[in-house]
């Protein structure tokens with residue numbers, strides 16, 4: 448059996464994806480890599496800068512890797528601060544992996560896109576799979592370009608590349624890495640630690656979000672569905688759960704009645720205003736049977752259970 452390599456394994460998604468893959472296929476069949484040192488238990492870890500093409504090829508051959516999950520990227524908020532670094536990492540990293548697939552060294556690629564591919568001219572409610580896409584952020588521009596290249600490499604060279612436009616992801620194992628949707632993770636930490644939260648988005652800002660367990664299931668399902676079922680080679684819309692800061696804080700108050708939230712919008716408000724409020728995922732449901740499990744209520748329950756254990760909070 449050829450192995451799976453996760454690149455950017457120490458990040459918010461990588462931490463859960465590595466353990467999800469190890470549970471499903473065995474730790475010996477997964478290789479975790481990141482530019483930062485990491486520890487993924489029984490899963491072997493290798494240091495790797497995705498921009499170092501030579502080392503990438505050496506490690507893929509050394510470990511008999513068939514599938515690459517490319518997660519290394521700069522996210523929306525950080526990318527606005529470092530536009531050129533974001534463009535370089537988000538694009539060159541993808542090209543390095545696509546070119547190795549073209550050369551026959553890699554068999555299959557997962558590359559995540561984002562709701563950030565949409566922009567202010569996109570219909571914001573129930574955003575369709577195919578619609579106007581004029582992103583206004585560095586991150587969104589890089590994700591849209593990445594989607595076009597993935598489809599191009601599939602059509603032109605037959606590369607088996609698969610992708611999801613993740614909504615904002617909510618998890619407790621690793622902290623998020625510089626996105627606009629990070630407030631919906633931070634709020635749970637601050638609720639438990641301080642009983643209050645200062646939000647950088649307005650209270651009525653609706654964004655599509657998803658609990659990490661659903662995102663990992665979607666990723667592994669998509670990567671293991673028969674190739675003929677994959678009709679979209681740019682990236683699939685997934686809806687997740689749409690909610691606002693007011694709604695998540697109301698849910699938190701069911702656990703912490705004195706919890707309070709205040710609003711001090713910053714530059715991330717402008718980014719959030721350019722993204723969809725809700726997403727239409729019917730294509731993913733039709734093509735590969737996607738179904739979301741968590742809603743705001745069950746996600747909040749799972750987040751508090753996970754964080755209380757992680758932060759050793761006893762009630």
Ligand code: NAD
Nearest residue numbers: 455457458459460482496497518519520561613615616624
């Ligand atoms: P993250 O910032 O938490 O993790 C990224 C990881 O990549 C980090 O561990 C970092 O050390 C590593 N990295 C950075 N530069 C590297 C390099 N040159 N070589 C190798 N590794 C490097 O990000 P994440 O939230 O886990 O996101 C992973 C992917 O999913 C990204 O492509 C992101 O755009 C996409 N995505 C994430 C979300 C979300 O809500 N988390 C939503 C949509 C799309």
Ligand code: SER
Nearest residue numbers: 522523561626627628
């Ligand atoms: N969660 C990501 C961000 O906010 C969306 O891709 O950047």
